[in-house]
Amino acid sequence: MPELSPTPKRRGRLPRFLAAFVVLCAVAGYLVVQYVTGGGGAPGCKVVSGKGDGMTYEFTPEQAVNAATITAVGTGRGMPERAVTIALATALQESGLRNIEHGDRDSLGLFQQRPSQGWGKPEEILDPTYSADIFYAHLAKVTDYQDLPLTVAAQRVQRSGFPSAYAKHEQDAKILAAALTGQSAATLTCEGRQTATSAAGPEAVRSALARDFGRDALEPAGAVVSGAAGSTPTPSASAGSGGDGRTVTLSVPEETAPGAGRSLRERGWQLAHWAVANASALHIDRVSYGGRQWAAGNTNSQWRPGGEASGAGTAKDTRTVRIVTAQ
Incomplete structure (x- = not known):
């Protein structure tokens, strides 16, 4: 009896490989979404613009806690709403408003600050109150930061390898700052x-x-x-x-x-x-x-x-x- 051709087996492997690749991509996409949104399922919080322009931002309870802390530290320092907006946009870009224990090289926390660059000890940087406070301390030293484009002001503090990335978070940070500083009433739920x-x-x-x-x-x-x-x-x-x-x-x-x-x-x-x-x-x-x-x-x-x-x-x-x- 002649041997069966191996071709059908090889043909069967391709669909299985493609199916596995699709599953892998789906899992990777899910993990990316979880990283960006802070995980924990669907967003449980929402802020709306107090200007009646229809702008909204949805985020997770974890992100809400961190955003509220960043804002409280800023207003406690006497920083204006613009400074809070810059800080929130920076944290959105650097960590997705999550207090993460990893990052590029030794970067840590909400603002991905590096102990090796003098931002503090790891345990200090992982304290959201400390990390927000030291961010504002550096921002306050930036000449005329309120008049600078947000991405320029943030970059002069962060020295990031992606200096223009902060700009994409400006609108979300603005409505977050307006609510969390109390400038917009009854807009955060x-x-x-x-x-x-x-x-x-x-x-x-x-x-x-x-x-x-x-x-x-x-x-x-x-x-x-x-x-x-x-x-x-x-x-x-x-x-x-x-x-x-x-x-x-x-x-x-x-x-x-x-x-x-x-x-x-x-x-x-x-x-x-x-x-x-x-x-x-x-x-x-x-x-x-x-x-x-x-x-x-x-x-x-x-x-x-x-x-x-x-x-x-x-x-x-x-x-x-x-x-x-x-x-």
């Missing part, structure tokens, strides 16, 4: 999906506030911790906890950073948006300010008219932000 590994409760909220805004920035505002109902208020770093054990009542601090020139309303909306950005991480259920309320899990998680029954968060109250945790 999140689904507020909780994670099992995240911190929770009023104490976690107070710790995170002190981390991002600094105790020195919040103490002069006269914020208090009231504890159980009827107790005597005592000084606190950031907020007051209501009798239900789940509510943080935060007094909007007066201006503390020299030359910042921000209104009470802007500072209030910054704190309210900060709370929403941290909703998943800190198990925050509701946030009220200036007659508007955000609640986790509602359709589109929009800010809606209304406040707490006590009056905090009503339209006339611009001095109090009320944060209610899920536990």
